[in-house]
Amino acid sequence: MTYSYIDAISNSGGRNKYLHAIIYSNNTRVEFENQALETFTYLFDANIGDYIPTCFQYDKNESYIASIDGYNAKTNTLVEIKCPSPSVFEALTAEPPKMYYYQVQWQLMISGATRGDLFFYCDGKHRT
Numbered sequence: 001m002t003y004s005y006i007d008a009i010s011n012s013g014g015r016n017k018y019l020h021a022i023i024y025s026n027n028t029r030v031e032f033e034n035q036a037l038e039t040f041t042y043l044f045d046a047n048i049g050d051y052i053p054t055c056f057q058y059d060k061n062e063s064y065i066a067s068i069d070g071y072n073a074k075t076n077t078l079v080e081i082k083c084p085s086p087s088v089f090e091a092l093t094a095e096p097p098k099m100y101y102y103q104v105q106w107q108l109m110i111s112g113a114t115r116g117d118l119f120f121y122c123d124g125k126h127r128t
Helices: 005-010 030-043 086-091 100-110
Strands: 053-057 066-074 077-082 113-121 125-127
Touching: 030 066, 030 077, 030 113, 030 125, 053 100, 066 100, 077 100, 086 113, 100 113
Parallel strands: 077 113
Antiparallel strands: 053 066, 066 077, 113 125
């Protein structure tokens, strides 16, 4: 099931609605996520708007929720975007930190998506 962030906090029981904006985050670089998502869609030959920020609730346990930075309903795929500081971005190796791997695995389980990409973006540079 999908629902918007506003539905989640208002207990209106909304289903199958997209998350249009994240209104809280402690990540000061979260403001770059829209730019990162546009870059991701361009690089992977998708249309702007194909990947939409979405929240999913697990059908088998409604207390399990995943917030997806970009979900493509046409292809049943997702992307998790990370916008680290320049120093953290430069320190990334070919193998991303395990915590992000587990986060994408969780998102795949909750959403039922068939593929999940992890996309790092910083000041116009990117890594997948």
